[in-house]
Amino acid sequence: MIPLLNLDAVNAYYGAAHVLHDVTLSVCPGERVALVGRNGVGKTTVVNSILNLASLRGGTLKFNGVVQHGLRTYGAARAGISVVPQGRRIIPNLTIEENLLLGGAVKRPGPWNLASIYELFPILQERRNTPGTALSGGQQQMLAIGRALMANPQLLVLDEPSEGLAPVIVDQLADIFNRLANAGTALLLIEQNLSLITRVARRFYVMAKGSIIEEGALEGLDIAQLHKHIVV
Numbered sequence: 001m002i003p004l005l006n007l008d009a010v011n012a013y014y015g016a017a018h019v020l021h022d023v024t025l026s027v028c029p030g031e032r033v034a035l036v037g038r039n040g041v042g043k044t045t046v047v048n049s050i051l052n053l054a055s056l057r058g059g060t061l062k063f064n065g066v067v068q069h070g071l072r073t074y075g076a077a078r079a080g081i082s083v084v085p086q087g088r089r090i091i092p093n094l095t096i097e098e099n100l101l102l103g104g105a106v107k108r109p110g111p112w113n114l115a116s117i118y119e120l121f122p123i124l125q126e127r128r129n130t131p132g133t134a135l136s137g138g139q140q141q142m143l144a145i146g147r148a149l150m151a152n153p154q155l156l157v158l159d160e161p162s163e164g165l166a167p168v169i170v171d172q173l174a175d176i177f178n179r180l181a182n183a184g185t186a187l188l189l190i191e192q193n194l195s196l197i198t199r200v201a202r203r204f205y206v207m208a209k210g211s212i213i214e215e216g217a218l219e220g221l222d223i224a225q226l227h228k229h230i231v232v
C-alpha cells in the first residue's frame with residue numbers, strides 16, 4: 001500500500017539550526033498514527049516540514065507516493081493533507097463561518113461542507129456570525145478541526161489538539177477523531193495526552209532530540225513504555 005504521507009530520512013532546519021535528524025515516518029490510508037514526545041523534541045517541526053515551513057536538507061517527503069517540494073498549507077490541503085495546527089490559529093477578524101469557508105477554498109470532493117460540519121458541531125452553526133476567537137478553547141478546537149475537514153482531507157494532521165482543554169472536552173475530541181477514522185480519514189495525532197492517544201491511535205512513533213527513537217503498535221503495549229517518553 002502506498003502511504004499517504006511518507007518521510008524518509010528527513011533532515012529539517014530552521015536557518016542553521018538542525019532540528020530533525022533522519023526522521024522516517026509514514027501514515028497509510030485510513031491509519032491512526034500517534035507521534036509522541038516531550039516539549040521541544042521536534043514534533044511540530046515534522047508538521048512544519050510537511051508545510052515547508054522548516055527547510056528540508058536531505059531526505060524525501062512524499063504525498064501519495066509523489067515527492068513534494070515546497071507545498072504550503074493550501075498545496076498540502078489540495079493534495080489531501082490538512083493540518084489542525086498547534087494553538088488552533090483561528091483567524092481573529094473572520095467569523096466562524098468565514099474561517100470554515102477558508103478551509104473549503106481547495107474544493108476537494110467529499111462529504112464535508114458547511115452543512116455537514118454544522119451537523120458535527122452544532123455550536124458552530126449557532127454562533128456562525130461571531131468572530132472565531134469569541135469561542136471557548138474547546139469550541140475553537142472544533143472550529144480548527146471543522147476548517148481542516150472542509151478540505152475533505154485523506155489525512156488529518158492534528159498538532160496537540162488536547163492542549164489546554166478540560167478532560168470532558170478531550171473525551172469529546174476522542175469520539176470525534178474515532179468517528180472520522182471509522183469513516184476512513186487517516187490521522188496523524190501529535191499528542192502528549194496518553195488517554196487520547198490510547199483511545200484513538202493504533203500505531204505510534206516516539207521522538208526525542210529530533211529523531212524517532214521508538215515505534216510500534218499500541219495494542220498490547222505497556223503504557224508505561226510511552227509514559228516515560230512524555231513525562232518531563
Ligand SMILES: Nc1ncnc2c1ncn2[C@@H]1O[C@H](COP(=O)(O)OP(=O)(O)OP(=O)(O)O)[C@@H](O)[C@H]1O
Pocket residue numbers: 014017019037038039040041042043044045046086
Ligand atoms: N522557527 C524556529 N526557529 C528556530 N528554532 C525553532 C523554531 N521553531 C522551533 N524551533 C526549535 O526547534 C526545536 C523543536 O521544536 P518543535 O516545536 O518542533 O518541538 P515540539 O516537539 O513540537 O515541542 P512543543 O510541544 O513544545 O511544540 C526546539 O528546540 C525549538 O526551540
